Amino acid sequence: MNQPSFACVYTRSMKASLRVSGLLLAFVFTVVPVNAKTPKAVSAKRFDLAAQAALTAMKARAADLKIQGVAVVTFAPGDAVGGWMSEMAVIGQFTRTSSEDPGNNLLGIAYAKAAEAANTLKDSGTSSQKPMTGEFGWKGGVVAKTASGIIIVAFSGGKQSEDVVTAKAGLDVLKDRL
Numbered sequence: 001m002n003q004p005s006f007a008c009v010y011t012r013s014m015k016a017s018l019r020v021s022g023l024l025l026a027f028v029f030t031v032v033p034v035n036a037k038t039p040k041a042v043s044a045k046r047f048d049l050a051a052q053a054a055l056t057a058m059k060a061r062a063a064d065l066k067i068q069g070v071a072v073v074t075f076a077p078g079d080a081v082g083g084w085m086s087e088m089a090v091i092g093q094f095t096r097t098s099s100e101d102p103g104n105n106l107l108g109i110a111y112a113k114a115a116e117a118a119n120t121l122k123d124s125g126t127s128s129q130k131p132m133t134g135e136f137g138w139k140g141g142v143v144a145k146t147a148s149g150i151i152i153v154a155f156s157g158g159k160q161s162e163d164v165v166t167a168k169a170g171l172d173v174l175k176d177r178l
Helices: 004-029 046-064 105-122 160-177
Strands: 068-077 085-091 141-145 151-157
Touching: 046 068, 046 085, 046 141, 046 151, 068 105, 085 105, 085 160, 105 141, 105 151, 105 160, 141 160
Parallel strands: none
Antiparallel strands: 068 085, 068 151, 141 151
């Protein structure tokens, strides 16, 4: 009987091993880009600077529209909202009262808009799902996903269309800086 020599068996086994290694490397280079960059984490200082610029832009837009209210800007790191950094600013008035109703807590409304956007990851008032308790379906909260996280900006104080325009002014600044 002719049995293959040790060298012949070793060579065949090496060839098979090299083929498997080559396939594995080809798969890794196909699935994982060589120059992929991990998004830079957003520090509290970086968020604070960006938030102040966003709030300034929102104040300017509200002044252009001749409205007053409350602005909220938030940033949630990652792909889902599990926590966030936020800042807010009163732009002229915190509450609005009238003799006909109990009044409006504009900060509460702005946070309700932000909460709805955080839950649906869609601009508040635009989701096809029925609002949950605590959500009201009011427009004025806008959201954007970035490489480093989720930005949510809300404004309350004007008509819903004005609130959206004001919130988008802040969102545009945050998208550029975060």
